[in-house]
Amino acid sequence: MTDRLITDLRDLMTAAPQAAINAAIAVSSVADGYVTRQSPLGPLYVAFNQRGVSAVDLADSPADFEQRFNDLYGRQALPVDRLPDQIERHLDTAIETGKPGRLPLDFSGLTEFSAAVLRKTAEIPGGQVRPYGWVAREIGKPGAVRAVGSALARNPVPVVVPCHRVVRSDGHLGNYSLGDPENKRLLLEAEGLDVVEYQSLSGRGIRFTGSNTTNIFCNPTCHHARRTSPGHTVEFRSEQSALSAGFRPCKVCRPAAMAA
Amino acid sequence: MTRPDLSTLADDLAADLDGAFTAYVRATADGIFSGSLRMLGDRRDAEDVMQETYSRAYTALQGYSNERIRNLKVRGWTWTIAANLSRNRLRSRARKPTAPLGALEVAATGAGTEDAALSEIGGVLQRALLDLPFPQRAAVVMRHVLDLSYDDIATALDRPVGTVKADVHRGLARLRRAYPEETTR
Numbered sequence: 462m463t464d465r466l467i468t469d470l471r472d473l474m475t476a477a478p479q480a481a482i483n484a485a486i487a488v489s490s491v492a493d494g495y496v497t498r499q500s501p502l503g504p505l506y507v508a509f510n511q512r513g514v515s516a517v518d519l520a521d522s523p524a525d526f527e528q529r530f531n532d533l534y535g536r537q538a539l540p541v542d543r544l545p546d547q548i549e550r551h552l553d554t555a556i557e558t559g560k561p562g563r564l565p566l567d568f569s570g571l572t573e574f575s576a577a578v579l580r581k582t583a584e585i586p587g588g589q590v591r592p593y594g595w596v597a598r599e600i601g602k603p604g605a606v607r608a609v610g611s612a613l614a615r616n617p618v619p620v621v622v623p624c625h626r627v628v629r630s631d632g633h634l635g636n637y638s639l640g641d642p643e644n645k646r647l648l649l650e651a652e653g654l655d656v657v658e659y660q661s662l663s664g665r666g667i668r669f670t671g672s673n674t675t676n677i678f679c680n681p682t683c684h685h686a687r688r689t690s691p692g693h694t695v696e697f698r699s700e701q702s703a704l705s706a707g708f709r710p711c712k713v714c715r716p717a718a719m720a721a
Numbered sequence: 722m723t724r725p726d727l728s729t730l731a732d733d734l735a736a737d738l739d740g741a742f743t744a745y746v747r748a749t750a751d752g753i754f755s756g757s758l759r760m761l762g763d764r765r766d767a768e769d770v771m772q773e774t775y776s777r778a779y780t781a782l783q784g785y786s787n788e789r790i791r792n793l794k795v796r797g798w799t800w801t802i803a804a805n806l807s808r809n810r811l812r813s814r815a816r817k818p819t820a821p822l823g824a825l826e827v828a829a830t831g832a833g834t835e836d837a838a839l840s841e842i843g844g845v846l847q848r849a850l851l852d853l854p855f856p857q858r859a860a861v862v863m864r865h866v867l868d869l870s871y872d873d874i875a876t877a878l879d880r881p882v883g884t885v886k887a888d889v890h891r892g893l894a895r896l897r898r899a900y901p902e903e904t905t906r
Binding site: 466467469470471473474475476477478481482484485486488489490491492511543 | 738739740742743746747750751752753754755758759768771772774775776779846847861862865866867868893896897900
């Protein structure tokens, strides 16, 4: 004689979904959760923990991504099917616009210098580029151009922190950490930059362009520079030549150190 | 469902929180998920409660001394968090009357994913559970779905053992009236 109600109650025990178990483990520091998102470069793997998004990567397969993540960070990456609210709300926009906005990011494993480089890089608008030296100067380390390059090469969250918008000033786009080096060009073209035109300009040694109606000079891809009609555009090879021609730097793209 | 041996878990967590946390989640997750699901009647809510429970548990454990962790009754303690979150979720749902009716959602989502016969029985019993006042529902679920001891339940719900026993008793009696065709064989 068994009590049917009691056995039926016991049968209400059910297995927790694997993705939910993974998400629960990922609240600890032993593992991060991850999801995938579409991008112009193919599926992006996006890992996160309690502090925010910790990694954005391309990989051939989930196993490949999990292995790379573990090698890099010494934690597991576990697939989950949902995100913390704050990440859910801002992730897709951040990927689409290449701008973190209010997406929380986990920079806890980075040096203060690297974090400063990434925060500055995050300010570069879509469809525009800045030289490595610009980032170095903007964070108050004008001599650290190479170190900026290394910090960006180790950017844990490419695409959402748009390191693809930081380029060499000699007409080459420079290295890119996310998959194929050509991905840098792909991303820039996808956000509307005329890469060929920019490269031909910088390849001729032109660092800045200005408008002879306003006497303001800009980074060539600055929104304001691009509004200048060709007949009024003046090209400069250096900050000094622009300044001595009586031009002042644009306050938006800050192509040169502002006079104190 | 296996009911894992939890006897060394508190010691393991005390010795190495990060090393043991995965095992702790794996050992308790089915219970936390099932219990929240049966108290709330909604898979999504249950997953939310589960997630938040482990998040709070991890944060709390980080702040506890080794001795305090070693002395924890892990399941009951975890349920202290989960029961509070489940109760709060019901309250916030009550304030938002547009939220889906829990029981119907379980019946709808359970049908495709679980054993059909089980989900049919589960559907009827689930609806009957959701008709119980929360203290009775929580006590019945913890005692008879999760097989927690009365001591653990009393701790988790912050009520005297005698009250919990009475709640289980009254809850079962109401379930038998609501679920008469299935009660004996």
